[in-house]
Amino acid sequence: MAPRPSAPADPDLPDVPGHVEVVRRFNRSYTQRIGVLDDSFLGLGMPLGTARLLYEIGVQAGTTRDLRARLQLDSGYLSRLLRRLESDALVSVEPDPDDRRRRRVDLTPAGRRAWDELERRSGERARHLVAPLTERQRDRLAAALAEADLLVRAATVEIEQVDPTDPAALAAVRAYVDELDERFPGGFAVGDLTAGTEGLRPPDGAFVVATSDGVPVACGGVQPLGGGVGEIKRMWVHPQWRGAGLGSRLLRHLEGVAADLGHTTVRLDTNGTLTEAVAMYERAGYRAVDRYNDNPHATHFFAKRLRRTG
Amino acid sequence: MAPRPSAPADPDLPDVPGHVEVVRRFNRSYTQRIGVLDDSFLGLGMPLGTARLLYEIGVQAGTTRDLRARLQLDSGYLSRLLRRLESDALVSVEPDPDDRRRRRVDLTPAGRRAWDELERRSGERARHLVAPLTERQRDRLAAALAEADLLVRAATVEIEQVDPTDPAALAAVRAYVDELDERFPGGFAVGDLTAGTEGLRPPDGAFVVATSDGVPVACGGVQPLGGGVGEIKRMWVHPQWRGAGLGSRLLRHLEGVAADLGHTTVRLDTNGTLTEAVAMYERAGYRAVDRYNDNPHATHFFAKRLRRTG
């Protein structure tokens, strides 16, 4: 159990460990110190599970069904926990007006106070960790954790194929066109988002949404242009997620989808204003081609030949 | 529960969060994904606590007493867990020859195989996390986690006052003189480490050791020079821990100790070969002074006036 903190400042260390080793060492040392169980949930006079449920309700109230999915709980178990919180007057449970089989759960004022206390403790714990560090070290720690957080989130993003009119898809596309409208000098006419989505669904097209914690963070689609050519459309990455390689990953994924749909080449158009996107396409092996459509907002056109799969 | 991954690449983010917020956000997202409970302990047909004990024994065999201290377990509980592992032929428990009240615990060959399986799963988990990332992203993640690991460890180092002949103190001092011997052009005569330690214990002196997970990572002492002057001696930081500010923290600590001992000024000598040390002293507000002793290895001499405390 010798500590091997592997100072990153010293590249001459004899045993530069692999990625997996670094992750494992970090897991071990971090969880030991921060408390894997996040002990801040303890000590409020209620068991861990109950506190965790209370916390989750405070983060986002919802139906018992939501909570069950978010916390991965058995319905009977959840019911019992709720009853306990209810009898302590920390939460209110009422039938959902929309579907009276379901029940809506929310915090009472007393519950909100208990939740605030959980928050306070959790903050206290974090404050205690950084307390012995100098300001410069805290900055370094914060930067390192933020970087790790971004990458870990990016690594665990889930990419799912959905219908282009799916609520999650529309939410992502709305963010996409809003951003275009903002960045294009002349603006971008935001019309009906469901228009022109025919080609983006099977059997010849597809649309995917990448979500993190259920929140859409990126999207993109493939539609057929005929002649074994697919076109990548509506590709977008949440601004706060840029720089984490999510775009490249999504692009690779869409290329795979296009290949599965039988396309041998993909094309796409974009606007020179979106500098990050242009750079990414070039990095991903796309080559500039002549204009192949009359999209008034497009200034750059790219194509890439797909390697055959399966 | 909106995700705010705060891309570090974008310094213009409107809501740059404080250190505590970053730590908390990271805690939440990381533990959710990596599994606070380190689920790799599960699924071997034994409960979590048993698996954790098995793992700990595999990392470092020892007496039940050691294990109890390391895992913070009740003696009765530990006894029961051991009996279970013993009945599964995973560990052997035998009386300690040195003190037959104690019992030594070690893995059997079957236990070692089970332990290897735990290791494999844990690695699998880490591999799974980094799998979706590109090589460059993995490097970034590894660097960020290593940096965070170093700083978190540094923040949780425990500084304790011990006798200068304490085993932990001697281990640290041995590493110190070995390093001097290696770095000094003419070598450094390593004599009896307990010699010259009289001044490093109360009531006029002190010696402290900084440990992480029970392993000495830094040390230093204060001895009286008379006339309200204390001298800082034998200050050393483990090579792998340099660059984490542990030296500065230890130095601050020793200044506090010196002040508590009634000294108003501290002096120290060092060798120009130890460039990091010289830089650190200057950063900490030490000013160069004339040679005040005949230490043949010393080339630089520093002093600092202490602010009054209490």
Next chain:
DNA sequence: CCATACCTCTGATCATAGTCAGAGAATTTC
């Protein structure tokens, strides 16, 4: 309007985690 599916809750049950008091063996102290 009937069958079916969905949703929550209750009762029953179980394993695990964890605590406490004290028996009994080994060691140290006086």
Next chain:
DNA sequence: GAAATTCTCTGACTATGATCAGAGGTATGG
């Protein structure tokens, strides 16, 4: 060598986490 201490283990007990089957209310599709 007796007394006090240290150490492990057993028995007794509690709470928590978790699962399963089924009752009974509510919605939906034909």
